[in-house]
Amino acid sequence: MLQTYYWLLLFLPCFLANIEEDYTFFKIFLFNCTNPEAVAHLRAKPQLDEVGPYTFLQEDEHVVISQSETSELFWVKHHYLFVPELSSGNLDDTIVTLNPVPVFAAERTRWPGVFGDDDEPFMRIVIDDSIKWANESLFLVTRVRNITFDGIDSPMLHMSDGGGDIGAAIDGIFPFDRFGYFYDKRVGNGSIFEMDFDDQIVSWNGERDLGAFYPRPCDQLTGSLGHQFPSDLVLERKSLSIFSDELCRPLNFNFQTDEGDGKMLRYVLDSGFVGDERVNASNSCYNPYPDWVPDIPFYEDISALVNVTNVDLMTGLVNTSQCMNNYPMYVSYPHFYLGDYSLGGSVDGLKPDAQKHESYIMVDHLTGEVKESMIKLQYNILLR
Numbered sequence: 001m002l003q004t005y006y007w008l009l010l011f012l013p014c015f016l017a018n019i020e021e022d023y024t025f026f027k028i029f030l031f032n033c034t035n036p037e038a039v040a041h042l043r044a045k046p047q048l049d050e051v052g053p054y055t056f057l058q059e060d061e062h063v064v065i066s067q068s069e070t071s072e073l074f075w076v077k078h079h080y081l082f083v084p085e086l087s088s089g090n091l092d093d094t095i096v097t098l099n100p101v102p103v104f105a106a107e108r109t110r111w112p113g114v115f116g117d118d119d120e121p122f123m124r125i126v127i128d129d130s131i132k133w134a135n136e137s138l139f140l141v142t143r144v145r146n147i148t149f150d151g152i153d154s155p156m157l158h159m160s161d162g163g164g165d166i167g168a169a170i171d172g173i174f175p176f177d178r179f180g181y182f183y184d185k186r187v188g189n190g191s192i193f194e195m196d197f198d199d200q201i202v203s204w205n206g207e208r209d210l211g212a213f214y215p216r217p218c219d220q221l222t223g224s225l226g227h228q229f230p231s232d233l234v235l236e237r238k239s240l241s242i243f244s245d246e247l248c249r250p251l252n253f254n255f256q257t258d259e260g261d262g263k264m265l266r267y268v269l270d271s272g273f274v275g276d277e278r279v280n281a282s283n284s285c286y287n288p289y290p291d292w293v294p295d296i297p298f299y300e301d302i303s304a305l306v307n308v309t310n311v312d313l314m315t316g317l318v319n320t321s322q323c324m325n326n327y328p329m330y331v332s333y334p335h336f337y338l339g340d341y342s343l344g345g346s347v348d349g350l351k352p353d354a355q356k357h358e359s360y361i362m363v364d365h366l367t368g369e370v371k372e373s374m375i376k377l378q379y380n381i382l383l384r
Contacts, residue, residue: 016374024060026080027053028148029334031349033096036139048349051095054144055086065192071202077190080149080182091145098381100179101154102136104327108173115169126166130156149186151178175325181379191245199228201243213248213322218285223250226361229368240267240363242375247331248323249286251375253361262365269359269375271338276315287319314340317380328382333357335378 016025029052038044058078065073082091109127112120134155146152157174160167176183194203201223202208211219223243233240241250253267272280313319316339318331336343337352344350362372 024058025083025086026056026058028056028144029053030095030097030144030147033098033139036096040138046347048347050349051093052088053086054089054091054148055083056080057083061190071194071196073192073194073203075190075192077188078185080185089144091143091148093144094141095144095147096139096141097147098383099136099138099140100181100327100381101134101152101156101174102131102138103381103383105131105156105170105173107328108326115172123169126169130159130170146180148180149182151176151180151183151186153178173325193225195225198230199224200230201225204243204245210248215285217282218249226373227370229363229370231366231368234265234363234365234368237265240361242361242373246323247318247320251359253359256360258365259362264371265363265365267361267363269333271315274316274318274332274338276313276340279315283318287313314343316340316343330380330382332378332380333359334376 016027029050031048032051033039033046033048035044035047039046058080061075061077061079063075065075067073084090105127108114109120109124115123136154136156140152142152143150156170157177157179160171176187180186192205193201196202201221204221207221209219209221213219221243223241226242229240237255239255240253242253243250251269252273254270254272256266256268258264259266272283275283277284316332316336320329320331321327332339332343333352334357335350335352337354337357339352344352357376359375359377360373361370363370
């Protein structure tokens with residue numbers, strides 16, 4: 001069965017941190033779809049315009065819980081303050097983007113057994129009827145503030161208000177009363193980290209591995225929080241890892257060059273992070289349950305289709321669905337930089353550029369202290 005897949009590019013969050021001047025900016029670029037009707041009804045190639053940045057000052061609330069001879073346990077929550085002077089646009093700008101509510105709800109029904117035994121096809125019918133009842137469409141026009149931090153509203157998000165089994169199922173898909181890609185940053189509880197005194201992670205939210213998300217060996221919990229690295233790793237120019245609680249995994253930066261008369265070392269996120277198994281075999285366990293499978297037909301034995309891959313995940317994409325409530329979310333570099341050629345050809349409006357889209361950290365050659373970091377990623381939804 002021939003199917004068309006699209007990667008709907010949503011947003012580009014960029015973190016810029018300067019340790020010496022003690023600030024962190026969080027910049028969001030969004031993609032505006034200019035031909036939503038043609039995409040929705042004719043399966044046309046999406047035409048996208050990048051808008052932004054919408055710049056926020058990130059302030060960290062940091063509370064020490066306990067200390068031992070080897071580590072410190074603390075709670076962190078990020079707060080974001082919009083900075084209009086450093087933004088191109090305002091939070092009331094309107095944007096045409098993929099509607100996450102019906103897309104994520106429909107996606108959840110693709111897998112039998114998600115809601116309970118013998119839920120197929122009953123839950124698929126329930127969700128389909130709910131989407132129609134709520135008058136949801138594939139695309140929506142919304143404000144920047146709503147799709148990011150403030151959240152969008154929908155009758156589907158309130159189906160759980162009355163309780164019952166259907167309400168519990170909706171709650172499992174959408175745990176909050178509104179949906180925004182950063183809404184959890186606004187209403188969530190933050191994270192608890194345990195770090196040793198080399199700024200290397202020991203535990204995250206009480207867990208000492210990532211077994212809840214990935215099989216071995218990708219279950220290893222490693223990395224710093226991006227402030228400091230052990231000096232021996234820096235002296236030997238070894239790979240440096242920053243743990244991302246956004247992706248539930250470490251980001252591995254590789255040495256690129258010396259700068260500033262050798263006193264500063266530049267490390268970059270390269271093709272190894274987004275490479276498929278042919279580029280980086282160790283990435284396979286970060287994509288343990290590939291979900292590019294055909295729609296499950298209505299016939300008796302569907303077990304043969306569970307966890308079956310009909311298209312391999314290509315270079316340029318990182319499966320982050322396990323970390324994002326099982327939404328069909330995939331991370332890439334901006335504009336599919338370093339990605340497979342077919343990715344860039346799936347939409348119009350992209351211009352990958354190493355100078356604009358490469359992520360890097362600048363590290364002191366002796367102390368291992370991070371002086372500057374710029375992390376640029378792109379979040380995408382798989383639209384079947």
